[in-house]
Amino acid sequence: NILADQIAAGEVVERPASVVKELVENAIDAGSSQVDVEVEDGGLTKIRVIDNGEGIANDDVELAFKRHATSKILTKKDLFKIKTLGFRGEALPSIASVADVELETATNLTTGVKIKINGGQILERKMISRSQGTSITVANLFFNIPARLKYMKSVQTELAVISDIMNRLAIGNTQIAFSFSSNGKTLLQTAGNGNLQQTISAIYGVNNAKKMLHFSNEDLDFKISGFVSLPELTRASKNYISVLINGRYIKNYQLSTAIIKGYGSKLMVGRYPFAVVSIVLDPLLVDVNVHPTKQEVRISKEEQLCKLIKESIANRIAPENL
Numbered sequence: 001n002i003l004a005d006q007i008a009a010g011e012v013v014e015r016p017a018s019v020v021k022e023l024v025e026n027a028i029d030a031g032s033s034q035v036d037v038e039v040e041d042g043g044l045t046k047i048r049v050i051d052n053g054e055g056i057a058n059d060d061v062e063l064a065f066k067r068h069a070t071s072k073i074l075t076k077k078d079l080f081k082i083k084t085l086g087f088r089g090e091a092l093p094s095i096a097s098v099a100d101v102e103l104e105t106a107t108n109l110t111t112g113v114k115i116k117i118n119g120g121q122i123l124e125r126k127m128i129s130r131s132q133g134t135s136i137t138v139a140n141l142f143f144n145i146p147a148r149l150k151y152m153k154s155v156q157t158e159l160a161v162i163s164d165i166m167n168r169l170a171i172g173n174t175q176i177a178f179s180f181s182s183n184g185k186t187l188l189q190t191a192g193n194g195n196l197q198q199t200i201s202a203i204y205g206v207n208n209a210k211k212m213l214h215f216s217n218e219d220l221d222f223k224i225s226g227f228v229s230l231p232e233l234t235r236a237s238k239n240y241i242s243v244l245i246n247g248r249y250i251k252n253y254q255l256s257t258a259i260i261k262g263y264g265s266k267l268m269v270g271r272y273p274f275a276v277v278s279i280v281l282d283p284l285l286v287d288v289n290v291h292p293t294k295q296e297v298r299i300s301k302e303e304q305l306c307k308l309i310k311e312s313i314a315n316r317i318a319p320e321n322l
């Protein structure tokens with residue numbers, strides 16, 4: 001049902017960056033150790049994600065483009081125990097309903113499948129020979145939804161949003177080697193060796209990374225750790241603050257605010273620190289099903305967590321601890 005897919009696409013696929021996020025999360029779910037992302041014109045012309053993950057079995061390729069066909073949720077309770085990033089089976093069908101999609105995938109070293117889909121219709125399918133992994137190309141996003149296209153910001157803005165998502169995905173997955181290029185120019189390359197500090201260096205630059213301090217702390221419910229910048233290293237935007245919950249990048253206003261509050265009066269008005277705060281908690285304390293794109297989450301005992309974050313950062317940047 002292409003119309004239903006397009007309606008779902010309205011929620012899941014807001015802009016090129018949403019496509020990048022969904023495709024990279026699929027690559028992560030597939031157990032990839034290397035993920036290469038190429039975009040053209042802020043992702044509006046082309047987005048390509050290449051991974052070396054487990055691939056999709058020949059017989060499952062069409063299924064992957066059917067809504068909810070692949071949903072991994074069995075009962076409502078399972079929502080709290082989600083290990084993989086994808087769990088709704090909505091992304092691929094949604095994306096394929098509003099773009100030209102070409103997918104190549106193979107689960108072993110000899111045979112794979114190539115499939116072309118245009119606006120939800122399968123145009124071509126054939127067996128191919130390729131190495132294990134998946135390569136998916138999404139071209140002409142929103143070609144059949146002029147109203148949505150009209151709302152796209154400039155190529156520059158869309159690229160900035162994609163870049164931001166790529167940075168956060170790399171921060172949250174230090175064991176994966178990511179590359180990201182825009183119109184042929186490499187913008188990000190991580191080693192994938194599991195080292196968070198090196199990943200931060202690759203993203204923010206060696207000199208900025210040198211001005212970031214490691215911290216860790218815990219209470220009965222939460223373990224937190226990460227890197228926060230010296231109060232002198234700030235930016236005029238909150239984009240340099242990343243929060244991960246159980247390894248997943250999330251958005252939560254209260255938690256970002258707690259990080260900023262940790263700096264107290266050390267930050268000038270309108271200036272924000274660099275911070276990567278990774279929180280480990282019992283999945284029962286988090287509800288990730290607030291929004292289909294899964295970035296917004298609700299947390300039980302949020303006040304307690306905010307206090308822990310704020311105090312840990314305040315303590316780490318206290319003059320006596322520098």
Ligand code: ADP
Nearest residue numbers: 026030055064070086087088089090091092134
């Ligand atoms: P979800 O991730 O919520 O399951 P998606 O629509 O994003 O739904 O993907 C549908 C299915 O296609 C996935 O469940 C997975 O089985 C398969 N899939 C998608 N992308 C990849 C990939 N890069 N590697 C392996 N399998 C993939």
Ligand code: MG
Nearest residue numbers: 022026086091
């Ligand atoms: Mg997915």
